[in-house]
Amino acid sequence: MSAFEGEALSCARGGRVVFSRLDFRVRGGEALVLVGPNGSGKSSLLRLMAGLSAAASGRLRWNGEAVAADPTAHRRRLHYVGHLDAVKPALDAREILLFTARLRAGGGKARAAVSAALETMGIAHLGDVPTRYFSAGQRRRLALARLFVAPAPLWLLDEPRTALDAEAVARLDNAIAAHRHGGGLVVAAMHGGPYPPEATVVDLAAFSSPLQ
Amino acid sequence: MTAMKAFWRTVGRDLQLALRQGMDSFTAVVFFVLAVVLFPFGVGPEPAVLARIAPGVIWVAALLASMLSLERLFQLDYEDGSLELLALAPLPLEAAVGAKITAHWLTTGLPLIVAAPVLAVLLQMDAAGFVALVAALALGTPLLSLIGAIGAALVLGARRGGVLLSLLVLPLYIPVLIFGVAAVDAAVFGFAVRPHLMVLSGLLLAALVLVPWVTAAALRQALE
Numbered sequence: 001m002s003a004f005e006g007e008a009l010s011c012a013r014g015g016r017v018v019f020s021r022l023d024f025r026v027r028g029g030e031a032l033v034l035v036g037p038n039g040s041g042k043s044s045l046l047r048l049m050a051g052l053s054a055a056a057s058g059r060l061r062w063n064g065e066a067v068a069a070d071p072t073a074h075r076r077r078l079h080y081v082g083h084l085d086a087v088k089p090a091l092d093a094r095e096i097l098l099f100t101a102r103l104r105a106g107g108g109k110a111r112a113a114v115s116a117a118l119e120t121m122g123i124a125h126l127g128d129v130p131t132r133y134f135s136a137g138q139r140r141r142l143a144l145a146r147l148f149v150a151p152a153p154l155w156l157l158d159e160p161r162t163a164l165d166a167e168a169v170a171r172l173d174n175a176i177a178a179h180r181h182g183g184g185l186v187v188a189a190m191h192g193g194p195y196p197p198e199a200t201v202v203d204l205a206a207f208s209s210p211l212q
Numbered sequence: 213m214t215a216m217k218a219f220w221r222t223v224g225r226d227l228q229l230a231l232r233q234g235m236d237s238f239t240a241v242v243f244f245v246l247a248v249v250l251f252p253f254g255v256g257p258e259p260a261v262l263a264r265i266a267p268g269v270i271w272v273a274a275l276l277a278s279m280l281s282l283e284r285l286f287q288l289d290y291e292d293g294s295l296e297l298l299a300l301a302p303l304p305l306e307a308a309v310g311a312k313i314t315a316h317w318l319t320t321g322l323p324l325i326v327a328a329p330v331l332a333v334l335l336q337m338d339a340a341g342f343v344a345l346v347a348a349l350a351l352g353t354p355l356l357s358l359i360g361a362i363g364a365a366l367v368l369g370a371r372r373g374g375v376l377l378s379l380l381v382l383p384l385y386i387p388v389l390i391f392g393v394a395a396v397d398a399a400v401f402g403f404a405v406r407p408h409l410m411v412l413s414g415l416l417l418a419a420l421v422l423v424p425w426v427t428a429a430a431l432r433q434a435l436e
Contacts, residue, residue, distance in 0.1 A: 050300060053436045076302045084293025090232035099225050103218050103301050146297075 321353030
């Protein structure tokens with residue numbers, strides 16, 4: 001069973017300590033929810049987990065092995081959905097997902113995977129529509145659909161419910177539950193519940209530096 | 213093998229985007245033609261004068277045209293989050309950078325090479341220099357895309373990045389300009405062209421090896 005853990009993590013942005021000495025641990029099937037006021041470092045922690053930025057101190061481990069030892073393997077096992085949807089207005093939904101599918105999983109069943117992913121997020125009818133006509137919620141659904149085109153055990157989601165309607169939130173919750181059921185790990189920054197069932201909640205305010 | 217496929221897919225995606233955005237990618241070659249066409253109006257229609265300055269005019273216009281499109285090389289991907297996803301893809305960021313530069317050259321450098329001989333005719337350039345001009349541009353324009361990529365990555369996130377970019381990149385273009393023009397002049401005056409093309413080839417090889425690493429490092433810095 002996979003396990004992802006962080007040990008004594010500290011993060012500094014712009015010369016200011018955002019959080020320090022933070023520990024976390026997620027195992028296969030578990031969910032970790034990051035909460036805290038604006039600026040408490042939820043996004044910073046997620047970017048750090050993804051390897052987009054480096055921690056000021058501390059270590060990340062996957063199954064007991066340092067993530068820094070093999071960054072490529074780490075990238076291969078994670079999906080990161082940040083604040084930005086990475087949606088190109090000139091392309092249609094299917095083309096955008098096909099690129100991700102082929103880049104990450106490579107050839108073969110990419111088309112079938114894309115159709116299934118569009119179905120999962122309830123935008124199958126929008127597959128051939130240029131995304132410049134998409135609403136904010138539809139763009140968000142498309143960004144989340146990337147999670148399904150190439151399987152990866154670790155999902156890092158930054159406020160995934162932003163701009164989603166109730167129906168899409170239900171779809172996302174179901175997808176997270178299915179991912180966990182299949183042994184996947186989920187780390188999500190969230191503002192307000194309901195949180196995924198039996199999730200571990202980490203309040204980043206508790207790790208903010210006392211010196212600031 | 214899979215890395216090679218992912219590389220060409222990234223090139224394909226950028227080409228697809230460039231074609232969809234239509235006019236955007238042709239701005240460089242349109243600018244190139246317009247800038248060169250302005251010179252006969254500026255310096256007068258004297259064939260001897262035009263023929264003498266033709267190589268320099270074509271090269272300077274190519275430099276500026278190539279730079280015009282550089283700002284968009286990473287900027288849009290940076291703003292919409294695509295760059296983060298590229299940085300997190302299994303493909304090394306260095307390879308993704310190489311793919312984006314390849315696509316940039318195919319959409320801006322290649323049309324310049326095609327347009328240059330026509331403009332050389334317009335400027336009454338000696339026919340002896342045509343082959344050297346195309347050969348020098350074929351070696352020089354990829355070099356322009358490569359050197360420019362470093363600048364484009366370094367100015368990411370800066371306000372008014374375009375101005376900063378020209379300040380950074382234009383001085384680095386000078387060697388390309390010198391040897392590019394020298395190759396054409398040598399051909400026109402009957403001297404050896406080879407040494408100049410060899411220098412351009414050497415610069416191109418060095419840039420091919422170094423630029424992806426430097427640019428990827430700059431992009432990682434921008435994403436921090």
